[in-house]
Amino acid sequence: MFANTLIMAVREIRRNVLRSGLTVLGIIIGVAAVIIIVTLGAGTTQQVGSEISKMGSNMLTLMPGGDMRMGGAAMQAPLFGMGDVEALQRELVGVAAIAPYTQRSAQVVIGNENRRATVVGTTSDISVVRNWKVTEGRLFTLSEERAGKTVCIIGATIRKEMLEGQEPLGATVRVGKISCEIIGVLEAKGQVMFGGDQDLLVVLPLRTYQRRLGGSDKTAQIFMSGDTQDSLADLKAQVIQIMRQRRRIAEDERSDFNVMDMTEVSNVMQSTIGVMTTFLSAIAAVSLLVGGIGIMNIMLVSVTERTREIGIRLAIGATGREVMLQFLVEAALLSAFGGLVGITLGLGGAAGIAPAINVPFVFKPLTLVQAFAFSAAVGVVFGFMPARRAARLNPIEALRHE
Amino acid sequence: MNVMNGGMQREPATGPLVAFEQVYKIYGHGESEVRALDGIDLQINAGEFVAVMGPSGSGKSTSMNILGCLDKPTAGRYLFKGTDVTSLNSEQLAMLRRHYLGFVFQGFNLLARTTALENLEIPLIYQRIEKAKRRAMAREALRVVGLEARENHTPAELSGGQQQRVAIARAIVTNPSLLLADEPTGNLDSARSHEIMQLLTTLNRERGLTVVLVTHEDDIAAYAQRRIDFRDGKIVRETRASRAGAA
């Protein structure tokens, strides 16, 4: 009985290719959207994970903030001074390197080339903490850092795009109002997700930055790396204790700074991405719902349009149940087919978009199975009402229908 | 009689094939009451060829619908091969239609955009007959109506007379006990009408198919062995022809 119903349903669908196509358009779009979002979401999550582990997993970041009492005086959390850096250097046990770090965006000029770039002030310890390497030239010397010399290290993009075919070492760069000499070129770190270029960068000794560019002797962040991954929690506790002491924060008061380790950052980012993926998927699922309603709508129209056909079938000896089953099978076949097309388009779309936004293409079979099952279910659920209406038609009236 | 089992076989005609006993069909209530059938008694034996006549609104179609188990009487009994059909549920009625009844309509009522062969296969699909046998039966029925060369034509590609012949083929492909034809020639010209009537006469004579046919025209009714005249929901006259097939 089911096989026969299937035959008739398939015949009926093939007889009306255009109508069938329009019926499933909503499902196709909905499924494709869900597949694209979920696939790119998974790719982004994976990308974030690998980028963070590249940064060095035994890294701590000390940054301002923490106490966000509304209207309180602590809204603007204080930055860190050089005294803080020295104290940490002096007192921390089990630390491999400490690098103060501050940055802003500024106009960078080399010859006739002019770009807006990130300008960073830091010390050469950054190469240890953040795993930065120079491919040409060298890092800052201690004396250059102490004296606040106008020397700089440039990122790979500046090297490639602003110094094409020229010798970078010894060339002069104008950063804001200061001129400095290039002493090194950083290894390319690659594009970050969604297009930000991590290599469009000029690095100055921190003191040079503070005096000539930043206008203060503060630093926004302090990076630290532990001797081992295991000691990170201990190191974090030490940092908190030292900073609270230095800032004279009472027992019952909250800190006005944050110490983050990369696992936390990674967790926060991944859960953010997860929330975003879920949210976007929900929006896409709404379009699946709309697709389902589209199927119901067209099936209802189709029941009216095919009233006479239904009358003929009933007169010939079909039972109401068989008519109902035929309409249900038609709806389920249509939407399952729409699901398949949507999955194909979605995978194709995701495979096309992923490289454009620098995210790996992550294939998740379970999602495909779910999308397919869901779209078939949409057909059954939304096909039910029209199918029941068809089955309940009075054969005499149906036959009289024009 | 077991309604549910295949039932291609014909039982020996001990009683009438179908019988109405005081059948009423009443629409509406009180002032607006319409007695479409007003106490009909009727018996039709297997192998008969019956023409039902009467003015418009006299209850011809209503009685055909009841005979065809598409409708139920308001009161009275309808016996099909001795079984009271009025007590059956809609599934059982569908089984009766599937196995014992064939319909031919004025408007042909073939499925659009469906080939002649596929149209003939539909009742066989509902009978769960497997594909090869289904095809063979459909082709044989097309041959009987002389349209074996048109099996892949859709209704739009066939003339009215050809469509009605396909419809007759669809009605007889299941080898039913009773063929009901409500004004089958109403949409056809005179020559085509007589072709259809000759086909029905042949089926009646050679296969013993019981035919009940509604018509307005005397020369169409003349093909039948027996003529029943309706008026206001009542049978007003019954005539038996000495010989069938006037033309």
Ligand SMILES: Nc1ncnc2c1ncn2[C@@H]1O[C@H](COP(=O)(O)OP(=O)(O)O)[C@@H](O)[C@H]1O
């Ligand atoms: N569904 C219905 N509702 C109300 N009246 C009906 C209905 N069907 C038929 N009738 C009435 O029953 C009478 C018989 O109709 P019908 O059997 O179709 O006549 P005909 O002899 O022309 O085929 C007519 O008066 C018609 O108006």
Ligand SMILES: [Mg+2]
């Ligand atoms: Mg009528």
